[in-house]
Amino acid sequence: MQEQLFSSDDTSDKHRARERVEELRSLIRQYDYAYYVEAHPLISDRDYDRLFGELVELERRYPDLVTPDSPTQRVGGAPLEGFAHVQHRRPMLSLANTYTREEVLEFDRRIRQALSGEPYRYCCELKFDGVAISLRYSQGRFVLGATRGDGLVGDDITQNLRTIRSLPLVVRPVRVGRTQLTDFEVRGEAYMSRNDFEHLNRQRLAAGEKPFANPRNLTAGTLKLLDPREVAQRPLQLVCYYLDSEHVHLESQSDNLRLLAKLGFPTSPHWRLCPTIDDVFKYISEWEEKRRRLPFDIDGIVVKLDRIDQQERLGTVARSPRWAIAYKYEAEQARTVLKGITLQVGRTGVITPVAELEPVFLAGSTISRATLHNASFVEQLDLRIGDTVYIEKGGEVIPKVVGVDLSARPADAKPWHMPEHCPCPHKSKLYRPEGEVNYYCQSPACPWQIRRRIEHFASRRAMDIEGLGEKVIAELVESGLLETVADIYDLYTRRDQLVGRPGWGEKRVQNLLDAVEASKQQPFHRVLYALGIRYVGEEIAKVLADHFGSFDALCRASRQELEAIHEIGPRIAESVRNFCDDPEERQLVQRLQHAGLSFQQRKTAHHRTPLEGKTFVFTGELDAMPRSRAEELVELLGGRATSSVSKTTSFVIVGRQPGSKLVKAHQLGIQTMSESEFLELLRQHGVNV
Ligand SMILES: [Zn+2]
Incomplete structure (x- = not known):
């Protein structure tokens, strides 16, 4: 100790450098994991860059401290001439594909038969629409990565895979029984998010290059690039689902997934154990719908027999295992x-x-x-x-x-x-406003615009006029019976003209007139939405209706007053002002008012609804009901459900896998509620859930 303190020679400097290098690498690995695998950054980009810069500088000063597993070496290698071939330790099998429930039932029947009465269960996973890869680790370090190739021999793409930031270059120390897990092979899928894909395609188009057809093609094309620096520019992601080691014995696929996560590999959190084939079907149906909300593409579900001893007994046939299948969704x-x-x-x-x-x-x-x-x-x-x-x-x-x-x-x-x-028949000249990508027809009398406006006005979420659909509107606009939305409420004066038309009997006309009459009961916020003011969607219409209470009050508001409302930005404020200032629109509103539509909020003076004045925001998934249902219930009780958290939010309901709204709620100090607390609240107010 003493000696080291007083000696100022190179060895002690280098000793300190070595320690610091180790420390920096360990920190960067932790931060990378938090950022790329957990999507939950621990430090600011600036602080990260500072640490990374320090490591680069130390490695520059002491080149012999550089190791292949250093985070600085993700983009290390020079461009290759071509890819070397790699023999897989175990063949990379592909799964048999099924497309119908019958085939899945058949699969289950075969398993039941082969296991002759023994209990079994399935592990279901999302089937990422990416490129299959295999990763080899030796002494805890990433040493080799390969494509599937023909299943037996693939291409060595180690350099390219290294650039994927969620791929651990060094794994975390994990013991299974007495064995420290250091030598093994991992199977997974490289893929790209739809957003990143679209962004890259736009860049390529702008540069005059050929666009890729879908994220999978782009991923495959990227992994085949010979220059890893180019690969590093493309945001590839990784998900792992299988670990194979000669040294430890794993019991089940689900253990396998848990172990991968412990070692620091990115895994999908959406897998589920399914004790029966009905549970498998439930999982399949659930994701058929939910997959559209994922930021990446999946093309199906993988169903695996969970226990590995049972898998081994079933074995493989041709190049596919007998104990697993892929259920493919219909191509999108x-x-x-x-x-x-x-x-x-x-x-x-x-x-x-x-x-x-x-x-x-x-x-x-x-x-x-x-x-x-x-x-x-x-x-x-x-x-x-x-x-x-x-x-x-x-x-x-x-x-x-x-x-x-x-x-x-x-x-x-x-x-x-x-x-x-x-x-349109008016053939007016199209016009593209400065800085916009869209062209517009500027003729206010354009019959096509008139049709669209009336379609919107009568649509289910606006005035909800049954019998006034696209076809009928086209017919009535063409025959001059409708020119503006206000004409809808004059239709009864033209009953005779209607009844005489081909396909229009007395009864049909009466039904339409009844539906028109009934629409007068729609609340103010729906009327406001139906007017089709630019940028005023359903949500904004409710905000404006709540805030001002009447159309007259809304039109008295200045732009500044409008913008003072949290949800209203300058774009909406301007659009509302333009609408109110337009004499033609004012005249239209007058006619609608005269017809008896609600242009002010109805008073709910005598019985206050229990959730009146309360605003709810949902994040994550609810178990008991779809979110849309929960929002309906809130509104039924007089509350409001909105999609984003703001200062005016009363409660944030936190479901499974909540998103950034939860973070926002914490930042703003908004009260949060679990699903069960929310259900309890509903029950208190007499809702049977
Ligand atoms: Zn036109």
């Missing part, structure tokens, strides 16, 4: 030919180019049209008539074009240009 993406592009006019006059497609079957229906968003999207994709395009059904109702297969472009493919005039 399809490929088809673009036959033409037409224009659709929205209620604000916004023009949307629509792809007219060779009909193709996708996720349960035949698709022949898909949105192209706006003219610049078509330009960016360099889309031509005759091209083969990829379409997708997202959470939205209307499918969208997501990409083009340029390799399938025929020689006579025709470029498309945005027409100069609206397709």
Whole structure:
């Protein structure tokens, strides 16, 4: 000790450097894990960069302290000439795919038979739509990573995999029984989030490069790049699901998943043990719906027999295990030919180019049209008539074009240009405001806009006028019976004109007039929403209705007063002001007022509802009911359910796997409530849950 303190030679400096290097690496590993695996950063980016910079500097000064597992070495290697081949220690099997419940039942029947009465259960996992990879660890360090290849021999892509920040270069010390787990192989999937995919594709388009069709293609393409520096630019992610070691014996797939997480590997939290095949079906149905809300693509569910001794007894056939299957959801993406592009006019006059497609079957229906968003999207994709395009059904109702297969472009493919005039009979010149991507039809008398406005007004979530759907509206607008939404309430004066029309009997006309009459009972916030003021959706309409109580009070508010409301930004404030200041809109409102629609909040003076004045925000999943139902119940009791946490929020209800709203609630000091507390509250107010 003494000697070291007083000696100022290189060895003691180096000794200190070595200690500090070790310390920095350990810290950076912890921070990387928190950031990339748990998505829960522990320190600021700035502090992280400072530590990382210090490590880089020390390693520069003492190059012999550099080791391959240092975080600085994630992007170390030089570009390769090609990939070496790797023989897998155990073949990388692929799972048998099933597409129907019958096939899953059949699988279960075979298992039951093979295990002749022995109890068993399944471990169900999400099937990530990525690229299968295998990772080898020796003495706790990542030494080799490979693609599946043909299942027996794959490509050595170690350098590229190293760049994935959630991949541990060094694993955490974990004991299984008496054995420290240091030498093993891990199987997993590299993938990319949809957001990152779209962002990268936009960049490629801007640089004049060919876009990728989907996140999986982009991931596969990235892993095959020869320059790891290029790979490091692309935000690949990793999920692991299998560990194979000669040194320890694991009991079950579920143990396997827990162990991987303990070692520091990214695993998916969504797996579930299913004691019966019915539970498996429940899991399948649940994720069929929920998968759209995941930030990445899954293409199905993996069903595995949980116990490993049972797996081993069942063995494999051909290249697939007998003890596991993949249940694949119907494809959400399809490929088809673009036959033409037409224009659709929205209620604000916004023009949307629509792809007219060779009909193709996708996720349960035949698709022949898909949105192209706006003219610049078509330009960016360099889309031509005759091209083969990829379409997708997202959470939205209307499918969208997501990409083009340029390799399938025929020689006579025709470029498309945005027409100069609206397709409506008025043929007014289209106009693109400065800084916007959208074109607009500016004619206020554009019959297509009129139709859209009336469709919106009569729609289920607005005035909810039964019998006044798209077709009827088109017919009535064309025949001049409807020009504005106010004309709906004059229809009764034109009963004779209606009854005489083909397909319109006395009864049908009466039903329509009854539905129109009934709509006058809709509350003020619905009327406000139905008016179709730009940027005033359902939620904002409720906020405005609650805050001002009447249309007149709303129109007396200045822009500043509007913006003082938490949910209202300058864009909405301006739009509301423009609406109120527009003489034509004022006249329309007057006619609707005259017809008897509610332009003020109804008084609830005599009995206050129990949750009146309380605002609820939900985060995470509820077990007892879907969120939409919970929100309905809150509103039934007079409360409000909103989607974002603000100072005015009364309670945040915390379900399973809550999101950033919980963090926000803590920051703002908003009271939180568990699901069971929330259910209790509902019960107190007489709701049977
Ligand atoms: Zn028009």
